[in-house]
Amino acid sequence: MKWAIVLIVAQVVHHIAGEQAYVVSNEQLEPFEGDSETLVIFDNLKTIGRERAINGSFSFLGDMNNDDFKVSVELYSSPNNDGDFKRMVFDVPQTSICECFKKFYVQFVQPSVSDGETTNFPLVGEDTCPIPQGEYYIKSVLFNTQDWPEQVPRGMVKAIITFFTGGKNVGGFIMVVKIEDRQN
Secondary structure: OHHHHHHHHHHHHHHHOOOOOOEEEEEEEEEEEEOOOEEEEEEEEEOOOOOEEEEEEEEEEOOOOOOOOEEEEEEEEOOOOOOOOEEEEEEEEEEEHHHHHHHHHHHHHHHHHOOOEEEEEOOOOOOOEEOOOEEEEEEEEOOOOOOOOOOOEEEEEEEOOOEOOOOOOEEEEEEEEEEEEOOO
């Protein structure tokens, strides 16, 4: 009973301190080209080091404005880490690029980067759109999961992030992360 109380107190302290009960590691980044043209290029992003940090650069070959560009995210889970992925119900259908970045990039990626230090990608705010054409870098980024949901599936999670213009796929990338319970 005494150890159960200690364990509960430790979990509450971790929660209050903002530390998640899980750890996320980057397993794979795989770019893909568009169907007829490619306007987003992720060929130079990779995971590096023992920590599996994200490093490299990506390019937008045109201004990504809300009228023309959309993003979709398909999510798959492999709870046993065996690569047998099953589609999850938490997809993001084709959404205007600015809305997608404001809702999802801000929560899941932006807390992990520092403007000018780990990226030159503009901070996403109310007046960010259009997202300007250019080449952007990401330098040794690990995910800060403090604001991520407490309940996430354990195992491997694959996200297929696709950019569209005029209803046509213009490139994207596949990201696989491993989510494991934090070892105390």
